[in-house]
Amino acid sequence: MTTVAILSTYLPFGHLAPMLKEADPEIDVVVWPDPACVEAEVAACLHPPAHIYERMPNLKLIHCVSAGVDSILVDQVVGPVPVCRVVDPTLADGMIQYVLWGVLHFHRRFDQALVNQRDHAWRRLPRTNASSFRVGVMGLGQLGKPVAIQLVALGYAVSGWARTPGRIDGVTAFAGEGQFSDFLKDLDVVVCTLPLTAETRGILNAKAFAAMKPGAAVIACGRGEHLVPSDLVAALRNGHLRGALLDVFAQEPLPPDDALWSLPGVIVTPHMASTASDAEIVRQVAANIHNYREGKPLAFPVDLSCGY
Amino acid sequence: MTTVAILSTYLPFGHLAPMLKEADPEIDVVVWPDPACVEAEVAACLHPPAHIYERMPNLKLIHCVSAGVDSILVDQVVGPVPVCRVVDPTLADGMIQYVLWGVLHFHRRFDQALVNQRDHAWRRLPRTNASSFRVGVMGLGQLGKPVAIQLVALGYAVSGWARTPGRIDGVTAFAGEGQFSDFLKDLDVVVCTLPLTAETRGILNAKAFAAMKPGAAVIACGRGEHLVPSDLVAALRNGHLRGALLDVFAQEPLPPDDALWSLPGVIVTPHMASTASDAEIVRQVAANIHNYREGKPLAFPVDLSCGY
Numbered sequence: 043m044t045t046v047a048i049l050s051t052y053l054p055f056g057h058l059a060p061m062l063k064e065a066d067p068e069i070d071v072v073v074w075p076d077p078a079c080v081e082a083e084v085a086a087c088l089h090p091p092a093h094i095y096e097r098m099p100n101l102k103l104i105h106c107v108s109a110g111v112d113s114i115l116v117d118q119v120v121g122p123v124p125v126c127r128v129v130d131p132t133l134a135d136g137m138i139q140y141v142l143w144g145v146l147h148f149h150r151r152f153d154q155a156l157v158n159q160r161d162h163a164w165r166r167l168p169r170t171n172a173s174s175f176r177v178g179v180m181g182l183g184q185l186g187k188p189v190a191i192q193l194v195a196l197g198y199a200v201s202g203w204a205r206t207p208g209r210i211d212g213v214t215a216f217a218g219e220g221q222f223s224d225f226l227k228d229l230d231v232v233v234c235t236l237p238l239t240a241e242t243r244g245i246l247n248a249k250a251f252a253a254m255k256p257g258a259a260v261i262a263c264g265r266g267e268h269l270v271p272s273d274l275v276a277a278l279r280n281g282h283l284r285g286a287l288l289d290v291f292a293q294e295p296l297p298p299d300d301a302l303w304s305l306p307g308v309i310v311t312p313h314m315a316s317t318a319s320d321a322e323i324v325r326q327v328a329a330n331i332h333n334y335r336e337g338k339p340l341a342f343p344v345d346l347s348c349g350y
Numbered sequence: 351m352t353t354v355a356i357l358s359t360y361l362p363f364g365h366l367a368p369m370l371k372e373a374d375p376e377i378d379v380v381v382w383p384d385p386a387c388v389e390a391e392v393a394a395c396l397h398p399p400a401h402i403y404e405r406m407p408n409l410k411l412i413h414c415v416s417a418g419v420d421s422i423l424v425d426q427v428v429g430p431v432p433v434c435r436v437v438d439p440t441l442a443d444g445m446i447q448y449v450l451w452g453v454l455h456f457h458r459r460f461d462q463a464l465v466n467q468r469d470h471a472w473r474r475l476p477r478t479n480a481s482s483f484r485v486g487v488m489g490l491g492q493l494g495k496p497v498a499i500q501l502v503a504l505g506y507a508v509s510g511w512a513r514t515p516g517r518i519d520g521v522t523a524f525a526g527e528g529q530f531s532d533f534l535k536d537l538d539v540v541v542c543t544l545p546l547t548a549e550t551r552g553i554l555n556a557k558a559f560a561a562m563k564p565g566a567a568v569i570a571c572g573r574g575e576h577l578v579p580s581d582l583v584a585a586l587r588n589g590h591l592r593g594a595l596l597d598v599f600a601q602e603p604l605p606p607d608d609a610l611w612s613l614p615g616v617i618v619t620p621h622m623a624s625t626a627s628d629a630e631i632v633r634q635v636a637a638n639i640h641n642y643r644e645g646k647p648l649a650f651p652v653d654l655s656c657g658y
Contacts, residue, residue: 053474054474057476132479135479135480135505136477138504139454139457139458139480139504140458142450142454143451143454143455143458143460146447146450146451146454147451149447150447150448150451150622151622152451152619155617155618155619155620155622156464156617158620159611159617159618159619162606162607162608162611162612163606164602164603164604164606164620165620166361166362166620166622167619167620167622168365168627168628169444169622169624169625169626169627169628170627170628170629171440171443171627171629172443172447174629195503196446196447197443294472295472296472298470298471298472299470300470303467303470304470309460309463309464309467310463310467311460311463311467311475312463312466312472312473312474312475314458314459314463314474314475314477316477317477318477319476319477319478319479320476320477321478321479321482
C-alpha cells in the first residue's frame, strides 16, 4: 500500500480520495487536516500547509495537482524529494468552452435576457450575425491562440493582440503597447488570456477601458492581477462598459464581501475556465505513484531550478 | 415615394422604420397603430391587426417579416395582393449559437456558478471533458442537423433522434417512437429543434422526462407546443431534472404571471434563438419594394394555396 496525503488549504480536493482508491486499490488516501497526513509517502497538493514537507519523514514524492507549481514551492523546504505536476492536455478545450460561453452570452444578449427574466419581461432581443460582432483576444499563446481560431471558425470578427507580431488565419493582428489602443477601439468583447508578467500586470485598467467603445464587455480568464478592479467597477457603474465575465482574481477565493460579487453586469466564476479535470488529476497522480513504486521515470517532473 | 405600414400586434417592429428609410430614401414608414397605416401601399407585418388588409385601399404588397407566414394569413382576406416572406440564410447560425450557449451553460456548470454568485459563494466546479458530456438533438432538419454537426466539432458525445433514420458523421442515430426512450436515457442535455406536427405536440412530457436520467437538462427551441409545461415544472420541482433553457412557448409573449419565469433552474428567453435579423429583414423588404416599383419578380413569394 502507498499512502497519499491530499494537502490543500485552498481548494477542497477531498473528493479525489475515493477516485484515487478506485484508480488503484493499492493506494490509501488521507486528507488534510487529518494528522495522519504526516505519515504519508506521497503528497498530492495545491497550496499545502506551511512547512508540511519537513514534518513528513516518509515523503518520497510531491505531486502538484495543477500545472502551475508556484503554490507548492513557496516557503517550503522540498529537499531531495522529486516533484511532479499535472499537465492536462485538455486545458485549451476548457478555455475555448469558457470564452465561447462568454462571447455567446454577450453576442446573443443572454445577459439582457436574464435581467428581463427577473422582471418577468418579454422584451425582444434582436439578433446580429457573428460576422458583425468583434472579439479581441489578448494573448495568443497556448490558450489564446486556440480560442481565437475557434472564434474565427464560428464566424466572429476576431482581432488578436500580443507582445510580438504573429499571424493566425482570419485574425486581425496587433502587437505591442503602441497598437494596444487601436486593437481595443472597435471591439464588442475583449478577452484576456495573457500570462502575468511585469508588463501585463494591471493592463485591464481605466485607460484600457476608456479606449474601448461604449457598451463593450470584458472576459478575464488570464490571471487576476491583470485587472484593476476599482477601474472596472467605475467603468461599469458609469455605464461605459456593458458587463464583465471574471474567472480570476488577485485574491482567490474572492472574499464574500467583495463588491464584484453583486455588481450589476458582472459574472463571477470560481477560476473554473481551464483547471485540470478531476479525472485527469487522478489518472496522472495514480500513474506517477505506479511509476514511483516500479522505479520507472516520473511523468511531468518539475525542474526546481527554473520553477516549472 | 412608397409608404410602408409596419403592422404588428405582437412584437414591436417600430425600430425598423429608420432602418428602412436609411436603406431606401424613397420609402416612407408608418407604424401601427398610426391611423395613416391604412393608406400605405406596402404592409410589412407579423400578427397584423384583424381584417386590416381590407381597410387598405392602396395595398400592393404584403411582406411578412419572418419565414413562417401563418400569423399573417389567419382570418385575413388577402385577395389578389402578392405576399412575400423573409428567409434569412443565417437562421441555422442563430440556432447553433443559441444551443451552443445552452450546452456550454450546463456542461461548464454556469448555472451553478450563477446560483453561487448570488450567495457570494466561491465553490469549486469541477470540469469534465466535452467527450463525456452527452447531448441529444431531437429533430435533424434544417436547424437540428447543423446544430448536431457543430456539437460534434466541439467534441461533445452527440446523439440524434428523428422521425426517420438518418446518418450524420459522429452522431449516434435513433429514429421513431420505438427508439425514443433509448435515445433519452443517457443524455446530459436534450435539445428540441423538432417541427410542430400532430406527432410531436406535447412530446416533452412527464413520460419523456422520466426516461431521462436524473440531473439531465432540457433546451427547447422548436415550438412551444412541444412542451407540457406542468410536466416540466413537476420534474424540476421534484429534482429529477437539473434545469431548462426555454425559448418558445405555446403563448408568446409568455404571460408575466407564468410560473416558468421564476422557477429555479429555468431560463426564459424571448423566442430569440433563430429569428430573422433586423438587418436581413430590412434588406429583403427594401429589395422587394424596389422589385415591386420596377416591376421585377419578387423574392420569396408565398404560395397561398399551400401556405408557405
